[in-house]
Amino acid sequence: MIDWILMPLDVMRFEIRRSLTPGRITMWLLLVLFPVVLMARLHSLIPDTAMTADEALLPLGATLYLLVPEVTCLLGLLLWATPAISTEIEGQTWVYLALRQAGRRTVLLGKYLTAVVWTLSAAWTAIAISMVLIGATTQWRLWWVMGSLALLSCVAHAALYVLIGVIFYRRTMATAVLYTLIVEYGVSFVPALINKFTINYRLRGLLAQWMDWDEMRSRAENVFGAEPPQTHLFVLAGMTIAFLGVSLYRVERTEYPTQQEG
Amino acid sequence: MIELNHVTKMYGNVVGVNDLTITLPAAAYGLIGPNGAGKTTLINLLIGHLRPTIGSVHVFDATPSRDRRVLRQIGLCPATDVLYPNVSALEWVQYQVRLHGIARRECKRLAESALEKVGMSAVMHRLMGTYSLGMRQRTKIAQAIAHEPQLLILDEPYNGLDPVGRSDMTQMLKDWTEAGRGLLFASHVLQEIESITSSFLLIFGGRLLASGTATEIESLLAKTPQEIRIIGPDAAKLIQRFANVDWVDSLQLTDGRRELRVSLRDPTQLYREIASWIASDGLRIQRVSVADGNLAAIFESLLRHHRGET
Amino acid sequence: MPINDLGYRAWDGTRSLQAIRPWVVARSGISLVWRRRWLRMMLILAWLPIVVPAAGLFVFEYSSTEPEFQQFAVQVLSGPLNQPELANQIIGDPAGARHEVWSILILAFFRYPQLLSMVVLIGLVAPMLVSYDLRTKAYLIYFSRPLSPTQYVIGKSAVIWFLLSMIVTVPALILYGIGVLVSSDFSVVNETWDIPLRILAASAVLMIPTTALAMGYSSLTSESRYATFAWFATWAMGFVAYQVLTFSAVAVGNNRPRRGSRGPVDWESLGVDLDRWRLLSPYHTLGKVEAWVFDLDSTPASVVPAFAVLATITVVGFWLVRRRIIARLSV
Numbered sequence: 001m002i003d004w005i006l007m008p009l010d011v012m013r014f015e016i017r018r019s020l021t022p023g024r025i026t027m028w029l030l031l032v033l034f035p036v037v038l039m040a041r042l043h044s045l046i047p048d049t050a051m052t053a054d055e056a057l058l059p060l061g062a063t064l065y066l067l068v069p070e071v072t073c074l075l076g077l078l079l080w081a082t083p084a085i086s087t088e089i090e091g092q093t094w095v096y097l098a099l100r101q102a103g104r105r106t107v108l109l110g111k112y113l114t115a116v117v118w119t120l121s122a123a124w125t126a127i128a129i130s131m132v133l134i135g136a137t138t139q140w141r142l143w144w145v146m147g148s149l150a151l152l153s154c155v156a157h158a159a160l161y162v163l164i165g166v167i168f169y170r171r172t173m174a175t176a177v178l179y180t181l182i183v184e185y186g187v188s189f190v191p192a193l194i195n196k197f198t199i200n201y202r203l204r205g206l207l208a209q210w211m212d213w214d215e216m217r218s219r220a221e222n223v224f225g226a227e228p229p230q231t232h233l234f235v236l237a238g239m240t241i242a243f244l245g246v247s248l249y250r251v252e253r254t255e256y257p258t259q260q261e262g
Numbered sequence: 263m264i265e266l267n268h269v270t271k272m273y274g275n276v277v278g279v280n281d282l283t284i285t286l287p288a289a290a291y292g293l294i295g296p297n298g299a300g301k302t303t304l305i306n307l308l309i310g311h312l313r314p315t316i317g318s319v320h321v322f323d324a325t326p327s328r329d330r331r332v333l334r335q336i337g338l339c340p341a342t343d344v345l346y347p348n349v350s351a352l353e354w355v356q357y358q359v360r361l362h363g364i365a366r367r368e369c370k371r372l373a374e375s376a377l378e379k380v381g382m383s384a385v386m387h388r389l390m391g392t393y394s395l396g397m398r399q400r401t402k403i404a405q406a407i408a409h410e411p412q413l414l415i416l417d418e419p420y421n422g423l424d425p426v427g428r429s430d431m432t433q434m435l436k437d438w439t440e441a442g443r444g445l446l447f448a449s450h451v452l453q454e455i456e457s458i459t460s461s462f463l464l465i466f467g468g469r470l471l472a473s474g475t476a477t478e479i480e481s482l483l484a485k486t487p488q489e490i491r492i493i494g495p496d497a498a499k500l501i502q503r504f505a506n507v508d509w510v511d512s513l514q515l516t517d518g519r520r521e522l523r524v525s526l527r528d529p530t531q532l533y534r535e536i537a538s539w540i541a542s543d544g545l546r547i548q549r550v551s552v553a554d555g556n557l558a559a560i561f562e563s564l565l566r567h568h569r570g571e572t
Numbered sequence: 573m574p575i576n577d578l579g580y581r582a583w584d585g586t587r588s589l590q591a592i593r594p595w596v597v598a599r600s601g602i603s604l605v606w607r608r609r610w611l612r613m614m615l616i617l618a619w620l621p622i623v624v625p626a627a628g629l630f631v632f633e634y635s636s637t638e639p640e641f642q643q644f645a646v647q648v649l650s651g652p653l654n655q656p657e658l659a660n661q662i663i664g665d666p667a668g669a670r671h672e673v674w675s676i677l678i679l680a681f682f683r684y685p686q687l688l689s690m691v692v693l694i695g696l697v698a699p700m701l702v703s704y705d706l707r708t709k710a711y712l713i714y715f716s717r718p719l720s721p722t723q724y725v726i727g728k729s730a731v732i733w734f735l736l737s738m739i740v741t742v743p744a745l746i747l748y749g750i751g752v753l754v755s756s757d758f759s760v761v762n763e764t765w766d767i768p769l770r771i772l773a774a775s776a777v778l779m780i781p782t783t784a785l786a787m788g789y790s791s792l793t794s795e796s797r798y799a800t801f802a803w804f805a806t807w808a809m810g811f812v813a814y815q816v817l818t819f820s821a822v823a824v825g826n827n828r829p830r831r832g833s834r835g836p837v838d839w840e841s842l843g844v845d846l847d848r849w850r851l852l853s854p855y856h857t858l859g860k861v862e863a864w865v866f867d868l869d870s871t872p873a874s875v876v877p878a879f880a881v882l883a884t885i886t887v888v889g890f891w892l893v894r895r896r897i898i899a900r901l902s903v
Contacts, residue, residue, distance in 0.1 A: 003363065003365060003366075004363065006366075007360065007361070007363065010357070010360050010366070011357075011361075014349070014353070014357045017348075017349065017353065018346055018348045018349045019348075020348070021348055023793075023798070027801075030805075034809055034813070038812075038813060038816045038817065041816075041817055041820065042816065042820045045820055045821060063816060063820075066812070066816075067812070067816070071808065071809070071812050075801075075804075075805050075808060075809070078801060078804065078805075079797070079798075079801045079805075083797040086797065087795070087797060090795070090796065090797075091344075091345065091795075092342035092343065092344075093342075093344055093346070095306075095309075095311060095338070095340050095342065096338075096340070096344065096358060096405065097361065098309075098310075098311050099309050099311070099333055099336070099338050100333060100358065100361035100362050101330045101331060101333045101334050101361070101362050101363055102330070102361065102362075102363055103361045106361060107361070171610070171696055173695065173797060173800045173801065173804065174692055174695045174696045174800070177692065177695065177804050178692060181688075255311065255312050255313070258302070258306065258311065258340070258342065
């Protein structure tokens with residue numbers, strides 16, 4: 001039984017091993033440096049204003065949230081999670097995995113874990129460097145809020161992107177981009193029940209709650225929500241489990257092509 | 263070992279395989295058919311990658327698409343190339359073995375043993391991106407046998423192998439079958455299979471046209487119409503002979519009167535007479551062969567047989 | 573028979589012109605792509621946004637005779653489109669406002685719905701154009717014929733240009749045609765004859781550098797997912813970088829637009845320079861040049877740097893593709 005739990009970890013180890021190439025490491029560095037550079041620029045403007053360190057926490061924190069748990073995590077997962085199946089199909093290696101007794105499920109879970117690990121490492125590194133640069137190393141709350149949100153974003157969005165990759169294995173990245181733009185950046189701002197079923201709405205709610213940004217929450221309740229953190233966490237967990245469950249079900253039953261298509 | 267019961271697989275409106283029914287005990291079989299005949303579809307059905315549209319597939323008394331435990335008994339070397347450029351053969355084969363649920367500590371031993379059997383021990387630590395086509399082919403075979411399956415399915419395994427590699431492969435497969443394990447060898451080249459097994463399954467247009475030993479198939483074909491080519495400077499002089507017999511359908515002289523194409527109703531008669539005609543008439547004949555090569559002629563003959571033209 | 577006797581060399585019949593050969597490559601690429609039902613559906617969906625600017629043209633043309641339409645047009649121009657002076661001109665001199673109103677509507681069509689469609693469509697089609705040929709060594713089939721790398725690159729690019737013209741140029745020209753048809757008489761063509769030419773110019777500005785960029789990414793890898801990721805990441809990161817850097821002064825300063833205030837925001841007075849970081853974002857760089865093409869550029873900086881960036885992307889992108897092909901063909 002334990003062996004079956006360890007198998008996705010072996011898949012993760014194999015995937016990480018084969019992903020240590022100059023190109024992929026360059027992409028990892030790009031994902032780290034992108035938010036760091038922008039945060040450094042933002043921080044450089046603060047001495048010219050009359051803002052205190054505490055007052056600056058809001059714009060810096062909000063920008064850091066946008067750049068890391070949203071942009072960095074989503075881009076990293078777009079690269080790692082969405083093409084989980086399509087890479088194997090394109091490389092004509094899916095048949096080797098499908099032939100194994102637990103190949104399909106194990107590989108899917110392993111690739112999910114790989115995507116989370118790769119992206120989260122970039123996100124946490126970016127957060128750490130940004131915090132040092134903006135001199136917020138003693139802002140423990142900001143540390144753990146950003147770190148936690150990056151973790152939650154990676155876990156939930158990776159499950160979503162894996163599901164998109166399992167269903168739309170032919171045009172997976174474009175589908176994920178469209179979904180993200182329309183749902184996560186469009187629908188999540190709609191002041192109605194529908195936005196409560198988006199990941200970004202839940203993450204923003206946690207951000208405002210954990211940072212005690214009550215004024216911002218009250219001014220824009222449709223953006224930040226009013227539910228307690230437990231609700232947000234519960235819904236995120238439920239969505240993650242649902243996405244992964246459906247992905248595992250679909251990957252077992254779908255007859256993916258074994259020959260390359262033009 | 264394998265039981266197919268009225269198996270049909272449709273891809274939308276396209277027929278992959280059509281009403282296959284056969285029971286195969288554990289032994290070695292050659293699966294012969296031209297490209298697009300349905301060999302890969304049949305293989306994908308046997309490994310549970312595809313579910314039949316109609317009918318049932320059983321391998322070792324289990325349905326592979328539902329009971330994945332049976333996949334532990336099957337090894338597949340597909341026709342498609344594999345390339346993970348940044349991992350070594352050992353790492354990849356080990357990974358493939360691990361995906362069968364075999365314990366970690368056993369995986370490396372099994373992988374090394376399999377790579378040794380295919381002659382890849384010296385280079386198994388090198389990255390696969392540096393391998394030639396033949397080396398990748400051997401690695402593919404290693405992953406197919408590493409977990410010690412009871413049935414080995416090979417789809418065009420000789421692709422990319424040089425003559426020495428082919429000889430080694432042939433010996434390995436003979437040893438495999440002599441150990442009592444099952445083998446299904448798919449190819450469109452008859453001679454490759456003949457060196458391993460004498461039992462064939464002939465598939466064409468998604469249908470199983472014939473099955474049996476080479477002798478049985480040859481005797482079947484001997485009774486079906488064929489087209490023969492007779493090539494030589496005196497080929498035209500045989501026209502008179504053919505015109506006087508009733509087992510010839512048509513004659514065609516081509517290639518500047520050097521090639522005579524004869525459509526025969528009963529090839530066995532030709533085989534009985536041709537040598538004596540050539541000798542008694544003192545003719546210069548360089549070659550007698552079937553018109554389109556062995557495989558195409560076999561299938562053409564079988565199709566005529568199935569259409570009732572014999 | 574000599575060892576290196578290639579089949580086509582024995583051909584002594586008529587050969588097509590050199591200039592037509594890219595078209596052969598393009599035609600096969602287009603027919604392959606056109607077979608996909610999802611692509612045809614996408615092209616249909618990409619045409620849907622034409623309804624909004626078409627309605628805008630209709631409302632404007634009828635505003636001279638229908639007071640309700642005029643009021644509506646003034647409200648839209650004063651509010652969401654941030655053009656209060658133009659709104660006043662509609663009331664006083666509708667004919668004089670025609671050219672600018674049409675240009676604004678067509679430019680908005682370019683900038684918002686069609687740019688998104690363009691990014692998604694190219695992300696779907698372009699990454700595989702060259703990377704698949706490299707992966708499967710299909711380029712050998714191309715170059716065993718009398719085809720030069722430049723002709724190959726142009727042919728492949730033409731596939732994308734065709735698709736983009738279907739979702740950008742053709743609907744924009746149709747929009748202009750709708751404007752003419754819903755106006756009172758054909759004399760509007762005298763006032764707006766330059767708009768179709770601007771549409772073609774803006775299309776060229778949109779299509780050429782974006783195609784070069786996408787093709788460049790596609791040629792860098794044999795795995796299309798990296799080319800697709802690079803394409804989408806370029807747009808996303810550029811857009812976010814521009815927004816953060818440009819509006820950071822507002823974010824950290826005490827000067828912000830007053831809530832509920834109407835009319836255009838004077839970003840300069842708030843310490844925001846809309847042009848300073850523009851070149852980081854392909855979306856905003858294209859916007860600058862397209863606005864200049866339609867004579868609607870409202871920001872003070874020169875358009876030359878934006879042009880230079882797009883020209884550089886074009887040259888580098890096509891050079892990269894050509895070089896990668898030649899490198900593969902070299903022994």
